Amino acid sequence: MTQIPAPPWRKTRKASAPRTVLSRDLIVATGLRLIDAEGLDALSMRRVAQALDTGPASLYAHVANKEELLELIYDEVMSEIRVPEPDPERWLEQIRELIMQAFLVFRAHADIARVGLATIPTGPNGLRVAEGQLAIMLAGGVPPKSAAMMIDRLGLYVCSDAYEGSLYVSRQRGSGKELGEFMSEFFGQIATFYRGLPVDRFPNLVARIDDLMDANGTERFEFGLDLLLRGLVSHIREAGPTTKD
Amino acid sequence: MTQIPAPPWRKTRKASAPRTVLSRDLIVATGLRLIDAEGLDALSMRRVAQALDTGPASLYAHVANKEELLELIYDEVMSEIRVPEPDPERWLEQIRELIMQAFLVFRAHADIARVGLATIPTGPNGLRVAEGQLAIMLAGGVPPKSAAMMIDRLGLYVCSDAYEGSLYVSRQRGSGKELGEFMSEFFGQIATFYRGLPVDRFPNLVARIDDLMDANGTERFEFGLDLLLRGLVSHIREAGPTTKD
DNA sequence: CGTATAAAACGAACAGCGTTCGTCGATCAT
DNA sequence: ATGATCGACGAACGCTGTTCGTTTTATACG
Numbered sequence: 001m002t003q004i005p006a007p008p009w010r011k012t013r014k015a016s017a018p019r020t021v022l023s024r025d026l027i028v029a030t031g032l033r034l035i036d037a038e039g040l041d042a043l044s045m046r047r048v049a050q051a052l053d054t055g056p057a058s059l060y061a062h063v064a065n066k067e068e069l070l071e072l073i074y075d076e077v078m079s080e081i082r083v084p085e086p087d088p089e090r091w092l093e094q095i096r097e098l099i100m101q102a103f104l105v106f107r108a109h110a111d112i113a114r115v116g117l118a119t120i121p122t123g124p125n126g127l128r129v130a131e132g133q134l135a136i137m138l139a140g141g142v143p144p145k146s147a148a149m150m151i152d153r154l155g156l157y158v159c160s161d162a163y164e165g166s167l168y169v170s171r172q173r174g175s176g177k178e179l180g181e182f183m184s185e186f187f188g189q190i191a192t193f194y195r196g197l198p199v200d201r202f203p204n205l206v207a208r209i210d211d212l213m214d215a216n217g218t219e220r221f222e223f224g225l226d227l228l229l230r231g232l233v234s235h236i237r238e239a240g241p242t243t244k245d
Numbered sequence: 246m247t248q249i250p251a252p253p254w255r256k257t258r259k260a261s262a263p264r265t266v267l268s269r270d271l272i273v274a275t276g277l278r279l280i281d282a283e284g285l286d287a288l289s290m291r292r293v294a295q296a297l298d299t300g301p302a303s304l305y306a307h308v309a310n311k312e313e314l315l316e317l318i319y320d321e322v323m324s325e326i327r328v329p330e331p332d333p334e335r336w337l338e339q340i341r342e343l344i345m346q347a348f349l350v351f352r353a354h355a356d357i358a359r360v361g362l363a364t365i366p367t368g369p370n371g372l373r374v375a376e377g378q379l380a381i382m383l384a385g386g387v388p389p390k391s392a393a394m395m396i397d398r399l400g401l402y403v404c405s406d407a408y409e410g411s412l413y414v415s416r417q418r419g420s421g422k423e424l425g426e427f428m429s430e431f432f433g434q435i436a437t438f439y440r441g442l443p444v445d446r447f448p449n450l451v452a453r454i455d456d457l458m459d460a461n462g463t464e465r466f467e468f469g470l471d472l473l474l475r476g477l478v479s480h481i482r483e484a485g486p487t488t489k490d
Numbered sequence: 491c492g493t494a495t496a497a498a499a500c501g502a503a504c505a506g507c508g509t510t511c512g513t514c515g516a517t518c519a520t
Numbered sequence: 521a522t523g524a525t526c527g528a529c530g531a532a533c534g535c536t537g538t539t540c541g542t543t544t545t546a547t548a549c550g
Binding site (some may be wrong): 289290291301302305310311 | 531535536537538540
């Protein structure tokens with residue numbers, strides 16, 4: 001909902017700040033900074049309050065509870081996603097690029113995807129991105145019902161993949177090691193585990209360990225995204241591309 | 246020195262109360278029962294211990310920590326999934342049926358999918374299911390690397406969808422209402438919210454609310470699964486179905 | 491049969507969590 | 521100047537996962 005900002009000519013008194021000046025935006029920004037720096041697990045109301053040099057109770061004047069704070073932070077992250085003007089000729093590429101962009105944004109703010117997975121987007125930026133996807137697909141001639149479903153599935157896919165990725169980051173954070181070292185060590189252990197499995201019960205797993213292990217996160221994500229988009233095209237072809245609503 | 250009589254508050258021997266016999270399996274079974282009955286959020290080490298008429302510390306003799314307990318419960322749930330003997334002619338249907346079966350199992354034990362999403366499967370049943378998928382796809386002529394990726398993506402998809410579904414169950418549980426009533430009320434609120442959005446900023450969302458809202462969980466899941474499988478077939482056709490490893 | 495030893499069970503406690511309550515102090519309209 | 525309103529905040533509640541040190545039990549052995 002578009003809300004009218006306070007007219008700047010209204011008395012800006014404020015100046016004298018005897019108490020610390022809290023605000024919703026400041027709390028959200030601080031929360032996001034903490035998540036980026038220390039991870040979602042480290043984000044507690046107490047921690048945010050501490051970073052703002054106050055007590056936890058003070059936050060509740062601006063934010064209903066932790067869940068609302070997380071949703072606000074999530075929407076703040078979504079603001080980084082840019083949606084293009086729909087081009088009917090390039091709708092498929094546009095969707096692919098949009099989703100890849102979202103993937104990269106979630107990667108950058110690793111842990112925040114855990115929040116998105118648990119939330120129906122109602123913030124301005126979440127709505128903006130959904131509207132953008134829908135506009136692109138409708139412009140490209142995707143049947144409305146399929147487009148609506150697709151938004152849902154793509155959103156789930158992006159968030160869930162980023163979520164999975166964030167778990168490794170969490171573990172790495174807990175281990176204290178550097179990321180590259182942690183990753184190779186971790187996957188080395190997994191590979192060793194798989195290699196030690198009884199061949200009679202898991203012949204294919206053991207035989208294909210290298211195939212199971214060698215793709216990195218981005219490759220896996222793009223593979224799945226490619227499947228979903230190929231599938232959509234195939235689905236449209238079959239159902240008829242010019243279905244009326 | 247006068248003999249001090251035994252202080253009456255000193256231990257009274259406790260009578261002969263045969264200690265409860267704990268075991269890993271019993272703890273896991275109890276944990277699963279509690280999750281089904283009260284939800285994952287209600288599962289604490291204290292709650293499990295209480296159900297077994299003991300203290301939380303007693304559990305740690307059989308289970309390393311809460312995470313390990315959850316993984317054991319998760320694998321226990323996976324034991325309900327049956328994998329068929331690979332039939333090269335029917336590989337695609339077999340995969341589809343297997344994934345749908347997993348979907349239904351996760352639905353039945355609502356909250357457990359949250360654990361699966363956070364875990365690389367290393368339990369016997371997780372491995373069994375993965376081996377089964379791989380066997381079916383390899384028998385069907387899917388290139389090994391694609392099959393390996395597919396296992397990963399399908400697992401992520403099933404868990405993430407079930408996870409999302411479990412969130413509604415959690416909220417319903419918290420609200421105290423009956424499931425059907427809660428669902429229709431909840432989605433009614435969402436629809437109302439979307440309908441109230443400013444049309445100038447979100448024209449397509451507002452115009453397509455019914456398309457966005459009307460599919461139920463199972464339809465959405467099958468839609469996405471269909472996309473992934475269509476995409477796989479398309480991918481194989483393009484890359485060549487008989488690629489050597 | 492009595493006793494030593496290892497394993498399991500356990501009570502209590504620690505540090506941390508989200509959230510609420512009641513109070514205090516500052517700002518603003520009158 | 522004064523009363524009302526609202527943000528800031530200290531303290532507390534009930535909960536969490538986990539650990540420590542101790543007690544109790546079952547088993548092995550002389």
